[in-house]
Amino acid sequence: MRAVTPLPKKPPVGDRQDKGEDVQAMFASIAPTYDLLNRTLSLGVDRLWRREAVALALAHDPQSLLDVATGTADFAIELKRAAPHAEVIGSDFVPAMLEIGREKVRAKGLEIQLQQGDALNLPYPDNHFDAVTCSFGFRNFADYARGFAEMWRVLKPGGRVVILEFPPPKKDLFGQLFRFYFQQVLPRIGGLVSGNKAAYTYLPESTLAFPEPERLAGLMRATGFRTRYKLLTFGIAAIHVGDKR
Secondary structure (H helix, E strand, O other): OOOOOOOOOOOOHHHHHHHHHHHHHHHHHHHHHHHHHHHHHOOOHHHHHHHHHHHHHOOOOOOEEEEEOOOOOHHHHHHHHHOOOOEEEEEEOOHHHHHHHHHHHHHHOOOOEEEEOEOOEOOOOOOOEEEEEEEOOHHHOOOHHHHHHHHHHHEEEEEEEEEEEOOOOOOOHHHHHHHHHHHHHHHHHHHHHHOOHHHHHHHHHHHHOOOOHHHHHHHHHHHOEEEEEEEEOOOOEEEEEEEEO
16 A cells, blocks of 8 residues: 555635635536536536446445535436435535526435535534535535545444546646646637636646545545545546545
8 A cells, every 4th residue: 555645734724715715606607507518528428427436425325425515416416316215415615506406406306405515614413424425526625634524524434435526637648638628628618608717717727736646545544534546537537435434
């Protein structure tokens, strides 16, 4: 097993608050076109990634699940469809995204609770959920270590966390092509459709600044999780699984 890299120093509280407020405002502005752009810009591959992550989250037949940074509830909906008997709660701190999620949930006739909450200060008791998931939202956290600590806190012993996220593109040929797409093509398309180019400039910037997969696994192990990860589609996405011992 590779050695765990020491945790980074936490940024000042003010910096975390500023990032959180900026991210909240940005996602509120693109909420109406968020789902359409996800499907278009990923060529639909994000659905396959979500299904694989859902299968890992449900491997131990959890009865209560929390989807953190649920956005418009795509992942929460996938969880509920695959495990209709389970309680599924989606949490996010952007009301505009949650409202779109609630409309989707109502239209599909599903019973999913969508609640406003801060991922760095989850409004749930200790040892409460069998599984916690986060799909393409973890990189927006202002403090990764704090985010993992909160997931650990609300998980029951033996519970599982599943993180689906974009790692920084590799430095091979495919990674260079994807980096070009991410930095040059995506912001233009996203800006045209949503009217907010800055939001789709943030996406590649946040991905390039995100920890490499092994580094993220190290942060999870430092929290206490027994961890493994898998790269998807030539490393475009990655699934990290952490079990609470």
